[in-house]
Amino acid sequence: MIISDSAKKQIDIWIEKYPQGKQSSAVMEALKLVQAENDNQLTSEAIQAVADYLDMPGIAAAEVATFYENYNHKPVGKHIIRFCHNISCMLNGADDLITHLETKLGVKTGEVTKDGLISVKKVECLGACVGAPMFQIDDQYYEHLTADKIDDIVDGLK
Amino acid sequence: MASITIEIDGNIVNAKAGERLITITDREGISVPRFCYHKKLSVSTSCRMCLVDIEGVTKPQTACSTPVSDGMKIHTQNEKAKASQKAVMEFLLINHPLDCPICDQGGECELQDVAVEYGSDVSRFSEGKRVVAPSDIGPLIQTDMTRCIHCTRCVRFGSEIAGIMEMGGTGRGEDLKIEPFLAEGITSELSGNMIDVCPVGALTSKPFRYELRSWQMASADSVARHDLVGSNLYAQTYKGLVKRVVSGDNELVNETWISDRDRFSYEGLAHENRLLLPQIKVEGQWKEVEWNVALDFAIKGLNKNALNSRKAHKLGGLASSTATTEEFYLMQKMLREIGCENIDYRLNVNNLDDPIHLDSNIKLSDLECVDNVLVIGANLRLEQPMINLRLRKAQLAGASVSALNVKAFDYNHKTNHSTVSPNEIATILAGALKVILEKNSLEAPSYITNINPSELSINLADKLLDSERSVIVLGEHVINNTQAASIAQMVAEIAKQVNGKTLNLTSSANTLGAQYAHFLPKSKGMNTNEMLAADMSAFLLLDIYPEYDFHHSNSAVEALSKDDVFVVSLNSFNNELVAQYSDVLLPMAAMYETSGSHVNINHDMQSFAAAVKAPEEAKPAWKILKVIADLLELPGFHYENVTQVSEELKHQKIYEHKQDITIDLGKKSSAIETIWMHSAYHSDALLRHAKSLSSSKIGQTNSASMNTATAKELSLECGNTYLGVPVVVSDTVADRCVFVSSNQSTDMGRES
Ligand code: SF4
Ligand code: FES
Numbered sequence: 001m002i003i004s005d006s007a008k009k010q011i012d013i014w015i016e017k018y019p020q021g022k023q024s025s026a027v028m029e030a031l032k033l034v035q036a037e038n039d040n041q042l043t044s045e046a047i048q049a050v051a052d053y054l055d056m057p058g059i060a061a062a063e064v065a066t067f068y069e070n071y072n073h074k075p076v077g078k079h080i081i082r083f084c085h086n087i088s089c090m091l092n093g094a095d096d097l098i099t100h101l102e103t104k105l106g107v108k109t110g111e112v113t114k115d116g117l118i119s120v121k122k123v124e125c126l127g128a129c130v131g132a133p134m135f136q137i138d139d140q141y142y143e144h145l146t147a148d149k150i151d152d153i154v155d156g157l158k
Numbered sequence: 159m160a161s162i163t164i165e166i167d168g169n170i171v172n173a174k175a176g177e178r179l180i181t182i183t184d185r186e187g188i189s190v191p192r193f194c195y196h197k198k199l200s201v202s203t204s205c206r207m208c209l210v211d212i213e214g215v216t217k218p219q220t221a222c223s224t225p226v227s228d229g230m231k232i233h234t235q236n237e238k239a240k241a242s243q244k245a246v247m248e249f250l251l252i253n254h255p256l257d258c259p260i261c262d263q264g265g266e267c268e269l270q271d272v273a274v275e276y277g278s279d280v281s282r283f284s285e286g287k288r289v290v291a292p293s294d295i296g297p298l299i300q301t302d303m304t305r306c307i308h309c310t311r312c313v314r315f316g317s318e319i320a321g322i323m324e325m326g327g328t329g330r331g332e333d334l335k336i337e338p339f340l341a342e343g344i345t346s347e348l349s350g351n352m353i354d355v356c357p358v359g360a361l362t363s364k365p366f367r368y369e370l371r372s373w374q375m376a377s378a379d380s381v382a383r384h385d386l387v388g389s390n391l392y393a394q395t396y397k398g399l400v401k402r403v404v405s406g407d408n409e410l411v412n413e414t415w416i417s418d419r420d421r422f423s424y425e426g427l428a429h430e431n432r433l434l435l436p437q438i439k440v441e442g443q444w445k446e447v448e449w450n451v452a453l454d455f456a457i458k459g460l461n462k463n464a465l466n467s468r469k470a471h472k473l474g475g476l477a478s479s480t481a482t483t484e485e486f487y488l489m490q491k492m493l494r495e496i497g498c499e500n501i502d503y504r505l506n507v508n509n510l511d512d513p514i515h516l517d518s519n520i521k522l523s524d525l526e527c528v529d530n531v532l533v534i535g536a537n538l539r540l541e542q543p544m545i546n547l548r549l550r551k552a553q554l555a556g557a558s559v560s561a562l563n564v565k566a567f568d569y570n571h572k573t574n575h576s577t578v579s580p581n582e583i584a585t586i587l588a589g590a591l592k593v594i595l596e597k598n599s600l601e602a603p604s605y606i607t608n609i610n611p612s613e614l615s616i617n618l619a620d621k622l623l624d625s626e627r628s629v630i631v632l633g634e635h636v637i638n639n640t641q642a643a644s645i646a647q648m649v650a651e652i653a654k655q656v657n658g659k660t661l662n663l664t665s666s667a668n669t670l671g672a673q674y675a676h677f678l679p680k681s682k683g684m685n686t687n688e689m690l691a692a693d694m695s696a697f698l699l700l701d702i703y704p705e706y707d708f709h710h711s712n713s714a715v716e717a718l719s720k721d722d723v724f725v726v727s728l729n730s731f732n733n734e735l736v737a738q739y740s741d742v743l744l745p746m747a748a749m750y751e752t753s754g755s756h757v758n759i760n761h762d763m764q765s766f767a768a769a770v771k772a773p774e775e776a777k778p779a780w781k782i783l784k785v786i787a788d789l790l791e792l793p794g795f796h797y798e799n800v801t802q803v804s805e806e807l808k809h810q811k812i813y814e815h816k817q818d819i820t821i822d823l824g825k826k827s828s829a830i831e832t833i834w835m836h837s838a839y840h841s842d843a844l845l846r847h848a849k850s851l852s853s854s855k856i857g858q859t860n861s862a863s864m865n866t867a868t869a870k871e872l873s874l875e876c877g878n879t880y881l882g883v884p885v886v887v888s889d890t891v892a893d894r895c896v897f898v899s900s901n902q903s904t905d906m907g908r909e910s
Contacts, residue, residue, distance in 0.1 A: 044340055057317070059326035059339035066328040124331065 002049040007033045011053065024056040027064050031071055041072045069123040077112040077119035079157050082136040085122045088129035097133055098122065100147045104154065118157060162228035167235055179221040179232065180208060190234055191243055191272045193250075193357045194309040195222035198414060199318055205250065205309050207272065209242035210234045218242040240276075247276040252283045254358075255304050262300070263359030266372040269307065290335055296343035297850045298350060298422060300367050306336050306360035312352040319415065320346040321539075321550050321570030336360070345855045347543045347838065350421040354405055354414075365425055365850045366402045375401055378769035381756050382420035383480050383749055384842060385666050387522065387544040388758035389416045393424065393750045393769035400424040400750050400770055410523050411758065417543040418851065419839060424750060426847030427773075433732040433745040434774035444737065449775065456742040457789045459724040463696040465790070470497035471682075474689040477503050477700035478707060480842045481779065482754025483671035483763065484803040488783040488795075489700060490677045495792045499683025500694075503672040504665070505702070506709045510685040512643035512819050514636070516650055518759045520629055520659035526551040528659070530625035532618060533561040534583060534649070536633020537899075539570055540838040540856060542663055545759075546570070549631075558621055562586060564635060564833055565863060565897045566890040576614055579892045580833065581826045584641040587648040588823055589615025590622070594655045597623055605821045628658035635833045637664050638709065644821040661759070667842065670757040676813040690717040696724040700779060701746065703843055705735055705903035706836065715739065728779050731843050746779040747772035749844055753800045754780065761812075765804060830868060832881070832896045840901045852901065861886040862898045872896075 003011075010033050014026035030050045035042045042065055051061035065071045069082060083101065085094050098109065101120060105113050112119040128134045131143025142153055159174035166188060173182045178201070183190045193205040201223050209218040213231040218238060226232075233239050251273065258264045290303035310327060313336065317323035324338050324346060338344060344352075353361050375394040380403075382389040390406035403424050405416040436452030437444050447455075464473040475493045477486060481503070490501050504510060520528075525548035538546040546569075553559050553571040561567075562583055566575040578586065589611030595602045597619075611619070622628050630649050636642050646662075653660045672678070679685050684692060690713050697718060708714035718725055718739035727740040730748040737743070746752075751772040755765040772778065780800050787795040797803050839857040840846050851857045862880035869875055869887045871894070878885045883900045891897055 048340065057323035057326075057339075059323055059328075060317075062328055062339045063326045067330045 002038065002046050003034055003053060004037055007037055008053070015054075024054045024060070027051075027054055027056065027061055028068070030054060031061070031065050035071060040076050041074065043073075069121060074110070075112060077117050079118050079137055081118060081120045081154075082123040082126065083109070083120065084124070084126050084128070084132070084134055084136075086125040088125075088132040089134060092132040094133040097145055097147065097150060101150055101154070104151065118154070162226070164226050164228070164230040164232065166232045173226050175227060176225045179210065179219075179224045179226055182226060183221060183234065188234055190221045191247075191276060192222060193268060193272075193307060194311060196311050196314075196355055199311060199314045199355070202310050202314060205307065206246045207243065207250070209239060209246060211236055211238040211242075243276050244278070247273060248278060248282070250307050251277060251281065253288050253304075254307065255287065255289075257305070258359075261302070261305065261359035262362040262367060263305075263356075264371065267359060268357035288332060293337050294343065295338055296345075296349075296364075296855065297853045298364055298418060299344060299353060300362045300364040301360060302362070303336060303360055305358045307358055308334055308336060309357055310336070311355040311357065312336065312361060315352055315355050316346065319351070319547065320348045321547075322346050324349075325352070343855060347418055347540055347856060348415060348547070350418045351405065351415050363402060365422060369401055370396055378750075379406065379766065380750060380769055381764045381766045382416065382423075383482075383668055383756050384419050384423060384845060385417075385542060385544065386518075386663065386670065386759040387411060387542070388756045388762070388764050389420050389544060390764070391416050391420060395770050398770050398773075400427055410521070410760065411762075411764075412544055415544070415547065418854070418856075419543070419845060422851045423844050423848045425849055425851070426844040427748055427750065429731065429847035429849075431731045431733060431847060432748075432773060432776070433729050433743060434776060436745060436775060437743040439741050444743075449777075452742055452744060453785060453789060456726045456744070456786065459741055460696055460698070460726065460790070463722075463724040464498075465496060469695055471500070472693070472695040473498045473698065474500040474684065474694050474696070475502075475698045475700075476505065476686060476689070476702055477672070477677060478505075478702055478842070479503050479665065479667040479669045479672065480749070480844070481668060481672070481700055482752060483668060483675050483757055483807065484754040484800050485700060485752075485779045485783065486668075486672045486675035486677040487803060487807040488780050488787070489698070490675060491794070492783060492787040492790070492792060493698070495787070495794070496790060499679050499681065500689050501677055501679050501683060502686040502689070503669060503677050505686055505707045505714075506637065507686070508638040508709045509640070509642070510687050514632070514642050514646040514662070514664050515814060516632055516646040516660055516662040516664070518660065518662045518761075520661055521760050522548060522758075524659075525549055525629065525661070526555070528552045528625075528627045528629045529557045530621050530628035530658075531557055531559040531631065532622065532628065533559065533563070533573075533631045534587075534633060534645070535563060535580070535635030535639070535833075536561075536631060536663060537563070537565075537567040537635075537835070538631070538633070539568065541634055541666075541835075543838075545631075545661070545663070558625075560618060560621065564831070564892050564895045565888070577890065577892045578614075579895050580635070580639045580831045581641070582892075583636070583639065584644050584648070584821075584823050585609065586612065586615050586618070587645060587652065588821075590619040591648050591652050591655070593619035594623060594652060598655055600655075603821075605823055609823070622652065622656040622658065625656070625658070628653070628656055629661055630658060631661045631663060633663050634666065634835065638833070640827055641823070643819045644823065647819055647821060663759075668756050670759070670761065670812070671755065671763075673812045673814060674757055674763070674810055675807055676810065678813055680813075690714055694720075694723055697726070699725065699727045699729075699740075701729055701843060702727070703729075703731070703733065703736065706840070706843075706846070708904070711904040728782055730776070731847060744782055745772075745774070745776035746782060747776050751776070752778035752780070754778075755804055763804075763808065765801075830872065830894050830896060832898060834881075834898045834900070834904065837899045837901045846901075857901060859899050860884060860901045862896050862900075863888045863891050864896045865889045865891045865893060868894055868896065 011030045014029040015023045018025040048058045051058040109122045134143040192208040203223040208221040211233040377392045380393045389412035390408040394402045435446045438455040550571040560574045592606045704714040728744045728746045750769045753767045837859040839851040862883040863886045
């Protein structure tokens with residue numbers, strides 16, 4: 001069972017918020033809930049299950065699931081570092097910092113460290129240009145990054 | 159909408175307020191480049207290629223999405239417009255592989271055309287281009303997604319027209335990919351239209367891959383004959399072979415779409431089973447001979463077995479419903495001239511004593527304007543894709559659709575399915591009719607006085623009474639219903655009572671043509687089933703394959719194989735069975751190889767000319783029939799071309815056996831009901847020989863569906879076969895019923 005009864009209950013709450021027949025509007029929350037109970041990852045089957053539950057085409061749910069960075073399609077680490085590489089961050093040296101982070105962790109973006117603790121993703125603008133370069137770890141933003149600052153933050157992850 | 163005037167490139171143009179600019183420029187013949195805009199799809203404004211300059215608006219605007227207002231001044235060619243269009247072109251080409259020399263779209267590519275006009279010969283982009291791995295989406299469509307410009311026409315076609323969203327855009331930005339989900343392949347019965355709408359070479363025809371350039375081919379207008387719609391299309395030919403089929407435009411018939419069935423059936427023309435040379439059977443051995451020898455042999459046989467001995471009443475003429483109207487006409491004219499009235503095209507009907515009579519009195523284009531649809535016995539999506547497309551539009555516009563079917567078929571629009579056994583249909587309709595008559599304060603005829611309308615009947619009746627424009631669609635599954643004639647009669651009566659229309663889909667291909675040509679037994683003639691049961695001495699057959707075509711396939715083969723029966727077969731394909739019972743095989747031209755006409759459900763007689771010559775010695779059947787008539791020295795066959803035949807039959811009225819039927823609701827069978835349908839891509843000979851269609855998902859359908867209880871009663875389970883067809887247990891099938899959709903021959907199957 002990919003969607004648990006408790007997840008279904010929560011999805012139903014979201015469905016309630018939209019007009020009748022527009023249940024597919026709940027897709028983002030539904031994907032999030034289903035991802036949370038499946039090792040923080042969305043397989044094709046999970047996406048299809050969400051689509052079926054919301055009575056929408058599988059591909060339409062897949063469009064949403066692949067558009068946003070907060071859905072994972074491969075196994076991820078306990079913590080996810082989402083590194084912005086869009087224009088403000090890029091101009092402020094994000095590319096070099098990403099390389100620095102990759103070398104430090106011994107993984108490429110999109111991969112998970114061997115101990116399964118950290119995965120690194122390159123993401124589009126997170127809306128914190130004023131603090132560029134920046135990344136997000138789980139639910140927390142870290143701004144004005146430098147190589148040293150990154151080392152400190154990452155070393156502190158457990 | 160109010161009339162307004164606007165100015166385009168300095169010219170005053172009339173328009174309606176709120177019209178989109180691109181519709182006006184298209185109407186006026188002003189060229190505005192575009193990729194994502196398609197007149198039959200929603201506006202997505204995603205390519206930005208149609209930018210134009212509007213006075214008073216700082217930034218260039220997209221013509222496809224901008225509504226016009228009075229006095230608007232538009233420039234499509236000034237510097238600002240041109241510069242914007244060029245900029246967009248450059249942007250679109252950044253990731254495009256520019257592999258035109260190896261791309262099938264080359265020469266008919268919208269991107270190529272626009273690039274020639276707006277592109278630059280040198281690219282300023284020196285970074286790496288993205289590459290998208292192609293995905294295998296089935297045997298009909300080839301994908302080369304690196305070429306995709308993300309216009310989303312194919313995506314919109316799927317969700318808006320085909321009714322199943324199969325393609326979608328996954329990922330974003332640089333990673334955006336147009337692809338189907340779960341690599342399941344495309345299953346739509348209309349999928350080929352995505353090839354037509356794709357403005358670049360991302361989606362091309364797989365069977366046509368690397369065959370030819372579009373400019374090498376000649377293009378002939380033609381009409382599809384696989385169903386009652388008669389979609390308009392172009393057969394593209396090269397050196398005497400049909401190489402590809404693309405859709406034609408006709409708002410009244412197929413708009414601009416065609417079904418995959420119509421698009422890919424041409425592949426069958428080149429099948430190795432084509433009958434290419436005339437052959438005669440001498441002492442049980444087949445001999446390939448010249449035409450005159452074969453015809454001589456045929457005439458002698460016919461004379462000996464049927465004519466000289468005044469036994470024309472022992473001669474039978476049967477034709478496939480895919481014949482052209484002219485073929486039907488000449489064949490019946492010839493047979494009647496020699497005194498033979500045994501003429502029929504209805505091969506798959508169990509009971510021809512009480513045939514179905516129901517007019518189709520609604521135009522195809524009006525189908526999308528109905529507000530209530532009742533479908534009885536049809537899997538519309540697969541059986542009548544073009545009609546379903548219109549009904550789907552009606553549903554999306556608010557019409558309510560109800561279906562009485564043996565199985566809850568997968569419709570691509572919202573339908574209230576009622577799964578009912580075939581032998582309940584008559585009673586349900588009688589109940590509905592009773593309710594309607596009562597509401598109209600009319601007396602109910604005796605056969606319904608004892609009926610107690612069920613909830614379903616009341617519900618259907620209420621919907622019909624509430625609507626202003628209903629249509630009742632009678633589908634093919636009803637043909638062999640024991641109460642078929644009563645059902646048809648009640649449908650007509652109900653429609654009359656509620657001022658609705660009826661659509662009779664119980665026969666297909668060119669059966670209306672056959673009726674116009676009077677290809678039916680009159681007065682003393684025998685119908686198909688009577689012929690098969692009678693002691694016949696000769697048959698003249700037009701493109702018949704008994705193992706697929708007859709309801710009584712076994713008795714048909716038996717009747718044709720009798721020692722003293724002389725069989726002349728005009729066929730486009732050869733096979734063992736045909737060779738077994740025939741005495742002469744005359745190779746005939748297939749679709750696209752013959753001229754003639756098709757009568758569609760609008761009663762429009764659509765003529766078409768042969769796109770190619772028939773291969774080797776095969777000849778158009780109308781010519782073969784004419785020559786046989788000449789050799790029999792019959793008067794009135796001095797035709798020089800097929801148009802003269804069409805002219806002659808044009809004035810004929812449709813011929814039907816109208817007979818009063820007594821509605822008898824008691825006539826029910828208690829046995830398990832089986833509805834046998836050929837799967838959508840096996841309904842006629844050409845389709846059965848079209849390889850890519852056969853290997854597609856729909857073509858592979860071969861199942862006998864029944865619910866758990868029925869399976870138990872028959873002691874069957876998944877993995878077994880029923881009448882030779884693999885069993886599928888599905889609780890969407892009505893109790894004590896089996897729905898067979900098969901791509902194999904009827905075998906002994908339909909004998910029940
Ligand atoms: S595949 Fe063709 S039709 Fe579909 S989005 Fe790409 S370019 Fe447009
Ligand atoms: S045609 Fe107008 S934006 Fe694509």
